[in-house]
Amino acid sequence: MTRQTEFRTALLDAAQPQPEGLSDGKGRPAGRRYNVYRNNVAVSLSEALETGFPAVAKLIGAENFRNIAGLYLRQSPPESPRMMLYGRGFGEFLDGFAPLAKYPYLGDVARLEFGLRESYHAADSTPIDPAALGIDPERLMASMLTLAPSLRILRSPFPVVSLWRYNMEPGAPKPTAEPQDALILRAEFDPEPHLLPPGGAQFIEALLCGETLGAAYEAGLARTDAFDLSAMLTLLLGGNAITSLEEPTP
Amino acid sequence: MLDARHAHTVLPNAPGVGYKPQHFSEILQDVRPVEWLEIHAENYMGDGGRPLAQLRALSERFAISVHGVGLSIGGESPLDADHLARLKHLCDWLQPASFSEHLAWSTHDSHFLNDLLPLPYTDATLTRICDHIDQLQEVIGRKMLLENPSSYLAFDESTWEEPAFLDEVARRTGCGLLLDVNNVFVSATNLGFSPQAYIDAYPLDRVGEIHLGGHDEDEDDHGAPLLIDSHGREVVDPVWALLDYTLERSGPRPLLIEWDTDVPDWPVLADEARRAETALARMTEAVPA
Numbered sequence: 001m002t003r004q005t006e007f008r009t010a011l012l013d014a015a016q017p018q019p020e021g022l023s024d025g026k027g028r029p030a031g032r033r034y035n036v037y038r039n040n041v042a043v044s045l046s047e048a049l050e051t052g053f054p055a056v057a058k059l060i061g062a063e064n065f066r067n068i069a070g071l072y073l074r075q076s077p078p079e080s081p082r083m084m085l086y087g088r089g090f091g092e093f094l095d096g097f098a099p100l101a102k103y104p105y106l107g108d109v110a111r112l113e114f115g116l117r118e119s120y121h122a123a124d125s126t127p128i129d130p131a132a133l134g135i136d137p138e139r140l141m142a143s144m145l146t147l148a149p150s151l152r153i154l155r156s157p158f159p160v161v162s163l164w165r166y167n168m169e170p171g172a173p174k175p176t177a178e179p180q181d182a183l184i185l186r187a188e189f190d191p192e193p194h195l196l197p198p199g200g201a202q203f204i205e206a207l208l209c210g211e212t213l214g215a216a217y218e219a220g221l222a223r224t225d226a227f228d229l230s231a232m233l234t235l236l237l238g239g240n241a242i243t244s245l246e247e248p249t250p
Numbered sequence: 251m252l253d254a255r256h257a258h259t260v261l262p263n264a265p266g267v268g269y270k271p272q273h274f275s276e277i278l279q280d281v282r283p284v285e286w287l288e289i290h291a292e293n294y295m296g297d298g299g300r301p302l303a304q305l306r307a308l309s310e311r312f313a314i315s316v317h318g319v320g321l322s323i324g325g326e327s328p329l330d331a332d333h334l335a336r337l338k339h340l341c342d343w344l345q346p347a348s349f350s351e352h353l354a355w356s357t358h359d360s361h362f363l364n365d366l367l368p369l370p371y372t373d374a375t376l377t378r379i380c381d382h383i384d385q386l387q388e389v390i391g392r393k394m395l396l397e398n399p400s401s402y403l404a405f406d407e408s409t410w411e412e413p414a415f416l417d418e419v420a421r422r423t424g425c426g427l428l429l430d431v432n433n434v435f436v437s438a439t440n441l442g443f444s445p446q447a448y449i450d451a452y453p454l455d456r457v458g459e460i461h462l463g464g465h466d467e468d469e470d471d472h473g474a475p476l477l478i479d480s481h482g483r484e485v486v487d488p489v490w491a492l493l494d495y496t497l498e499r500s501g502p503r504p505l506l507i508e509w510d511t512d513v514p515d516w517p518v519l520a521d522e523a524r525r526a527e528t529a530l531a532r533m534t535e536a537v538p539a
Contacts, residue, residue: 024403026441030402032476
């Protein structure tokens with residue numbers, strides 16, 4: 001085993017013996033000095049998770065969060081020095097964590113928070129002038145819309161947007177049990193989760209797949225007759241989320 | 251007309267601070283802020299958004315030092331090619347006045363441990379470090395500065411003293427050095443050597459930047475002081491004294507205040523920078539005309 005393999009193994013597992021041959025510089029074994037590194041690694045990764053998943057931390061309490069983060073960081077240490085990406089799999093970890101089985105929505109709240117973080121760091125884009133949509137309606141429905149790289153969608157069987165707001169925004173109403181689809185928009189620099197109406201997620205997913213506006217509208221209508229196209233376009237325009245309109249070639 | 255960027259191609263022999271996003275507005279509004287800022291490279295490796303917008307705005311006005319904390323130059327594994335490419339991209343568009351990294355490792359078997367981990371000072375380590383620095387300097391097309399670590403323990407197999415090891419790395423690779431005097435003080439206290447003797451042995455002519463930061467105090471198993479490099483408070487007086495001792499021998503250098511945890515309000519950080527400015531001014535006065 002190489003020096004760094006044994007060093008790394010004992011860093012993440014306090015049950016493993018410390019590497020041999022470490023001293024205090026005066027001939028005595030390093031002892032708890034080695035634990036400075038154990039502590040630095042665990043605390044820095046745990047704090048990164050707590051910073052990245054504040055709503056999950058509020059939902060389960062800071063102490064529970066740190067205990068769970070301690071398990072996660074040992075099972076899934078970062079795979080890149082870009083700490084902004086750390087925790088991508090935290091939602092799946094929470095889904096499968098038996099002691100939290102009574103709170104099945106935690107994974108979706110974590111995925112929403114990770115989506116907000118991804119959106120925060122996503123590429124910038126220039127929105128179209130809303131007037132560009134004022135073309136002949138038939139041509140408009142045959143056009144394709146490009147959406148901002150900072151846009152994210154999350155479909156959930158739980159009230160994921162309400163849960164997030166209830167924990168992050170003072171005075172937000174208590175969530176009631178219902179499925180919710182979330183749309184993350186970043187109008188400038190601060191991503192915000194929006195609650196999508198029924199059919200909204202299908203509509204946006206169709207646009208993301210390169211379908212025409214008409215086909216995306218059909219996808220929304222297939223979910224509910226009440227699907228409101230103009231409300232969806234208003235939501236997207238308000239979030240600076242439409243970045244191009246490609247009209248059909250004549 | 252002088253290109254504004256052109257004026258920022260070197261770090262001035264003046265105080266700078268580690269940039270924190272919460273200070274963005276105050277730094278831009280301060281009538282007499284610092285002359286330069288240091289950023290952690292890895293925080294600016296997203297594709298867009300506020301971090302990059304702030305950095306672009308700051309780079310118009312301040313010299314920027316890019317300080318990498320995740321390359322794992324001392325790692326036994328090869329350097330991460332994707333990460334090298336990201337560092338090159340950042341240096342290419344930002345054209346910083348300086349790039350620095352650490353004598354440490356942080357990635358092993360593709361796991362990033364988010365800490366600066368220690369190295370034995372052996373010939374094998376020396377060869378590996380020099381290969382990695384050669385590779386980095388080749389990719390980013392510029393010389394880097396290598397920073398001395400804070401040590402909490404020593405490796406039995408070490409055959410080099412740290413200053414001589416750093417000097418040899420710099421001699422072989424042509425890199426410069428970043429001298430962190432708080433790290434010297436922390437290591438000297440923890441391992442029982444004289445910080446002044448360390449500075450005496452250090453190749454000060456290779457130093458392109460000096461770091462100052464705060465540390466925490468703990469104890470080892472025997473009740474001996476164990477200082478932790480936390481960057482979470484003011485620089486202590488003995489470290490300021492060690493800075494004076496260093497500057498008397500090195501001459502003026504760019505000085506950086508690092509404060510990364512429990513980050514204070516801007517005026518507190520600005521006060522630390524002014525104290526560094528005083529240290530530089532005192533030294534200039536001491537030089538005979």
